[in-house]
Amino acid sequence: MKIRSLLFALICCINIAYAQRNDIVKESTKYEWPKDDAVKKKLDHWQDQKFGMIIHWGLYAVPGIIESWSICSEDWIDRDSTVKYDDYKKWYWGLSEKFNPTKFNPEQWAKAGKAAGMKYLVFTTKHHDGFAMFDTKESDFSIAKGPFANNPKKDVAKYVFDAFRKQDFMIGAYFSKPDWHTQYYWWDKYATPNRNNNYDIKKNPWRWNMFKKYTYNQIGELMNNYGSIDILWLDGGWVRPLESVNEEVLSWGAPIPEWSQDIDMPKIADMARKAQPGLIMVDRTVHGQFENYQTPEQKIPEKQLDYPWESCMTLNHNWGWVPNDAYKPTKEVIQKMVEIVAKGGSLLLGVGPKPDGTMDEAAVQRLEEIGQWTSKNGKAIYNTRITPNYHDGDTWFTQSKDGKTIYGVYLVGKELPKQISWKGNLPKKGSNITILNGGKNVKWKESNGTVSFNMAGTTERIAVAFSFSPETN
Structure with missing residues (x-):
């Protein structure tokens, strides 16, 4: 990489490291209870857990910047104005040749979560940038195909799930419905002006059908090849049927295309639940039978809610690892958890491992401090109801x-x-x-x-x- 490229990468990292947008996903007044008895049973068990860990780990960990969003051309992203957008994307995609977490230690992560009193996991198997943290056969853009390919633990998701299962966690797989790397979603024929797919689906039905097949197959890999999965946590709520776009969706302020980004969730759910009976599905913001619990982000609802929900919040200021980020005080995290549980929710706390595959020692220490309280006072939290x-x-x-x-x-x-x-x-x-x-x-x-x-x-x-x-x- 040329010197100028190195400089612009550093500048961009500084500009976007703390560009996190909060309150993108809020609680809603709409909820539909699942009809499947097996799903109801597992959902009740999930409501007993109350405290979980969500792990964002991917290409963005290498430079320590905001997850995926830096390659999205929307006006809230602050990049170096002297750098061409296409050059920036090439640099970002190139991080796949540098991501080599030779100290990958999911056992450390799981033990830290256990020490904190956490009971369930949501691991980011693929974020919006399309980089898979599992050994997918649908794409070469994955942790298992780069410099980490010769490592016996190259199928990262498998070892993460196994480590947390050994600590008796419920297992959740985060999966991004949009995929900005595949030509079936962001097609190089056109510019990529925002988070949506960049071609007219009505005029290009073959390409969108290929994207649907690609998405179905990747979710199928996760559901069939990685042991017992309790939660399929689907992010990217703008990938949805056009008829489901309502006032709530419009309030986000995100651009809405004229075509339907429908990926056939009934077909995906049927396949997933055949492989994982009772699977909890979390199709975020797309209300109905595939949003079994709701996920307000970085906030707590004002009032108690009588249906399943969780607040997903970061332990520091970012979902992924950012160097020198400040962690929230132990007292703040615990007191937020208490309020959340009293209002009927669960706390899903975000922690981002470092690019070498270890968890930051400051994060481990903070989780231990949280556990000192939950270990003595957990009866007021776990297995409770409103x-x-x-x-x-x-x-x-x-x-x-x-x-x-x-x-x-x-x-x-x-x-x-x-x-x-x-x-x-x-x-x-x-x-x-x-x-x-x-x-x-x-x-x-x-x-x-x-x-x-x-x-x-x-x-x-x-x-x-x-x-x-x-x-x-």
Whole structure:
């Protein structure tokens, strides 16, 4: 690579490293419960887990920049204005010749997730740039075909899934419906002005049918060749039937083509669920039978929702690894998790491994710190369901699935108060409240519908979790 190319690559990396767009995907008021009993059963089991890890790892890890989006020609992407767009794309595609994660260590990732108290995984098998993190037979653009090809672990997804299964995680495969590398989606005959396919599907039905076949076959590989898969997490909600484009989709501000980017989800779902009975499908933002839970991104809904959902959020400021990125405080992550679970959701926390295949030590440490809290207070989080009186002040509530136990979690501010109080959720008369961290029973009092108890002896500085039998039982 010429010196000028090296310079522009460095400049572009700096410009786009923190170009992350938040709130692209919000919660919706529309949800359709699945009809398949096997899916319902697995979805109920998933709702028990509450805390998962999403891993973005691909070409973008090599320079440490935003995932895929830097090659999309939309005005929110900030690249060096002196560099030609086609030159930038050539440089980006060329990263496939440099991605050689010789220290690839999925066992480290899985152990760090386990230590944090995480229960399920979503691994990015292919992002929008089309680079496959599995040994696909549909394309040469994959981790298994470049400099990592001679490594015995070249089929990266297999080893990631195996490592997390050994730690008893539910397994999810992230898959991008759009693929900006294949000629069936971004055709070199035309420019690539935005995230959508760049040719008129109505005028080129053969090419789009080839893309549908390509997508079907790649998902088929994942569903048939990688063991038990619990979740198929499909991203790129602009790839959808045109008739499903509604006000919600238009509110994103993304360009909408005049043709339908329909990839025949019923056919894909039928194939996937034959291979993986009960498979949870997450066709993000495309509401209906193939969006079994919703995925608001980088935000928490304002109110409690009574259907399955998760907030997908980053541990730092980016989905993938970016050098010198700042990790969110442990307290912030835990307190967000508490709010999410009380509102009926799960937290899917994003962590990006480094280009050498290891997880950043700072990320490992932060996950361990989170685990110090979940290991002692997890009863208020895992296997719980929503309760009508879910929030009062800084105290959030969940309940056991059988309704016999109420859990409260008080979010500590700058300092721990001498006592906490709330309205609603009255404990059973004559019973105690139990502090989960340490198992101490404490007396409580009630006055005009307000419950309070003394916090003396409690050393928790993040969130105080407690349990009690409700008055109704």
